[in-house]
Amino acid sequence: MSEAKIYPVFDAIKATTHVTKEQYQAMYDRSLNDADAFWAEQAEEHLDWYQPWDTVSKYDFHTADIKWFAGGKLNVAYNCIDRHLPARAEQTAIIWEGDDPNASQHITYQTLHDKVCQLANAMRSLGIVKGDRVCLYMPMVPEAVYAMLACARIGAIHSVVFGGFSPDALRGRINDSECKLVITADEGLRGAKPIPLKKNVDKACEGTPSVEKILVCQVTGNKVGWQDDRDVWYHDLVDFQETSCEPEQMDAEDPLFILYTSGSTGTPKGVMHTTGGYLLTATMTFKYIFDYQEGEVYWCTADVGWITGHTYLTYGPLSNGATTVVFEGVPTYPDASRFWQVVDKHKVNIFYTAPTALRALMGAGDEYLETTSRASLRILGTVGEPINPEAWEWYFHKVGNEQCPIVDTWWQTETGGAMIVPLPGATPAKPGSASLPFFGVELALLDDEGNVLQGEASGNLAIPRSWPGQMRGVYNNPKRFHEAYFAMYPGYYFTGDGCRRDADGYYWITGRVDDVINVSGHRMGTAEVESALVLHEAVAEAAVVGYPHDIKGQGIYAYVTLMAGEDYSDALKAELIKHVRKEIGPVATPDVIHWAPGLPKTRSGKIMRRILRKIAEDDYGSLGDTSTLADPSVVDDLISRR
Ligand code: 6R9
DSSP states (O other): OOOOOOBBBOOHHHHHOSHHHHHHHHHHHHHHHTTTHHHHHHHHHOOOOOOOOOOOEEETTTTTTEEETTTTOOOOOHHHTTGGHHHHSSSSEEEEEEESTTOOEEEEEHHHHHHHHHHHHHHTTTTOOOOOEEEEOSSSSSSHHHHHHHHHHHHHHEEEEETTTTTHHHHHHHTTTTTTTTEEEEEEEEEEEEEOOOHHHHHHHHOOTOEEEEEEEEOOOOOOOOOTEEEEEEHHHTTTSOOOOOOOEEEEEEEEEEEOOOOOSSOOOEEEEHHHHHHHHHHHHHHHHTOOOOOOOOEEEOOOOOOHHHHHIIIHHHHHHHHHEESSOOOTSOOOOOHHHHHHHHHHSEEEEEEEHHHHHHHOOOOHHOOOOOOOOOEEEEESSOOHHHHHIIIIISSSSOOOOOEEBBOGGGGGGGBOOOOOTTBBOOOOOOBOTTTTOOOEEEEEEOOEOOOSSSEEEEEEEOOOTTTOEETTTTHHHHHHSSSSSSSSSSEHHHHEOOOOEEEEEESSSSEEETTEEEEEEHHHHHHHHSSSSSSEEEEEEEEETTTTEEEEEEEEETTTTTTOOOOHHHHHHHHHHTTTGGGGSEEEEOSSOOOOOOOOOOOHHHHHHHHTTOOTOOOOOOOOOOOOOOHHHHTOOO
16 A cells, blocks of 8 residues: 655644644553543543542443443533633624525524523423433524533433434434424425425324424424424424523433434444533543634534534534534535635634535535635544545645645544544644544454454454543443444444554544445444335345445445336336435435345355445455355346346
């Protein structure tokens, strides 16, 4: 492999950075060698506590039992809002940029406080108490952030479901965590297209016995269905509440939120994060990885429905007292210069997005950049999937005018915050590498037998020690938590990613090694798409794999066997694609349906996905050993149908 380019740390960044190269090394060493002392100092420095903790950390990866700052008491909303008021009541907390380029709004910390308190009081008036689950199915409006913080304020556990998920997917998530309240909007708006959120909620709630009330925020004002004894307009209830609300004193280990994410098997898992450790990880990583400086404007383009929208749109920036941009729209509306226009309009200093968006914008052509200056930008970031060096270079040279370091942040819903990441003032960057571990993060590369690989090596990425932002469980399913993450390599948290370490100790994520596909930075379990396909009456069997896709990173490639007598037609392909969108949502849209009257199976009936991946990649030369197949001729048949 040819050696990658190295971009040194900028002198301008070094001048004000929180962490120089020397400091990184010293802090990193201490974070491993004297871990509890390190984390205790960080927790004192970065958060306000009502009561100190009894124990810094206590965990056992063999039993999947993890606790940080147990006995400590704090409130996340207090840390994200109230503690800033003495100094920054009039500072902008949120800049909302509408889908319509003429719509934007500045919300101060004082206003944020008042709005969150009103909603928190409204929720209490609906009977929501500490520990209750509240589902948020929201567009990117300020109320989405208010709702997360209002839950945190009263100790309710939020479960944000991405607005692009279907009614069926929403129902499954509401039922799994038995949400009492759903907060939604009449409609969302993306690229001038209305998204029928309330309609989807109505459909989902045809089968959700736990839901008592639905609070509906008016966004587009279009008419929606209504059920008087269940549905409540947000403005009718919330706008008249008191603007103060005493925060609930939460134990550090009380749950803060649940977020569903795809795994290699079964239905999506309710990843559960708790209060103290998660907030510390969010706060610290935000400050250090974006090298955030007082007064800067920060923009993370992620939707609140993903973990990035939790940690780096809401909790990380607000806990640091930063100004965070909430963008309702899409990168290509009204045209492909929208991101850069918004950067200029709001003088954005720190910009964080996904490689898939960069590839799409790069493909649209540089003329969309040339009408903007982007002169305010200081730091750029990426997240969600490996960034190909070509997109990295474009981001660096064109978007950042060669003035801005890029932080490529590797992490997961389960890790709570960034784990492998260059620090802008400390780490020379190599395009395509997430580079070095964050404080307290110990990494191991394991071979398939679980042996630890030393030095330059490629293997399965695993983590032998806990960090504060680690997920604490799969909601209501401790057994699944252990099985999914700790059973594969005893004593390790297994990430599901493959990774290479180079001669300089830099880490290069190579992608998932399990049956998870990363589509445009969104995780999709192959099993989920397969289950959706086989629900269709014409489908007998389905096998789904990922394949390389220029814009999305990976696309969804579905092999489908039909019931006897069904006709393998193009019309049916189109219908199956529609069917999957309806079952899961547009994020799961198959890119290719490949008719498979037979699937390559071992004699024990196991589908050989390795072969299906190769065919999907158009790589027939290296199909490997097919002799264990029950019927090797199906492979030739599949290839002939490509
Ligand atoms: C934050 C987030 C997690 C999976 C992860 C990995 C991939 C995320 C990456 C990256 C290479 C990066 N991933 N960031 N791969 N470089 N900088 O995306 O969480 O949705 O749970 O996805 O995404 O494969 O395991 P999540």
